[in-house]
Amino acid sequence: MFCPKCGAQLVPGARFCPKCGQEAGAPEQAAETAGPQIYTVTFIREKQWFAINPAVKILVDERDEYRIDSGETIRVPMAAGVHGVTFKCGIRNKVIQLEVRSDLCLNLKWNRLTGSLVVK
Ligand SMILES: [Zn+2]
Incomplete structure (x- = not known):
């Protein structure tokens, strides 16, 4: 699993990215909130x-x-x-x-x- 924001590798089950602090949301959640580029x-x-x-x-x-x-x-x-x-x-x-x-x-x-x- 990787951070959706900075791409850092996440510990399985981690809620937040240790590098940038981004919340590690579920993949389908991330796709939902991702608007147009x-x-x-x-x-x-x-x-x-x-x-x-x-x-x-x-x-x-x-x-x-x-x-x-x-x-x-x-x-x-x-x-x-x-x-x-x-x-x-x-x-x-x-x-x-x-x-x-x-x-x-x-x-x-x-x-x-x-x-x-x-x-x-
Ligand atoms: Zn990150």
């Missing part, structure tokens, strides 16, 4: 100099809200699957469909000519 989506906002350069709000599935300042990097946990991600700054709004199948990295910057947010 969670990945990390990293948003990197390029540092840009403007007279006014407020934070961009990032709304995931119109529910979880984050904010990112110029030059900042944030990491957002997201379940595997497709998510609607909205970037908001003042009256500007950009919505993308983000398919999460692994850890991702998105780069954000303002297009200096069009004033729109570029996400790639």
Whole structure:
């Protein structure tokens, strides 16, 4: 029997992992509580100099809200699957469909000519 969290070998009948303290649940219990795979989506906002350069709000599935300042990097946990991600700054709004199948990295910057947010 192995720890479901860290993989350490457990003494038969042990309730807790001696290495990480994880409760050694029954296998069927573990499968029940295991939701979709969670990945990390990293948003990197390029540092840009403007007279006014407020934070961009990032709304995931119109529910979880984050904010990112110029030059900042944030990491957002997201379940595997497709998510609607909205970037908001003042009256500007950009919505993308983000398919999460692994850890991702998105780069954000303002297009200096069009004033729109570029996400790639
Ligand atoms: Zn463990």
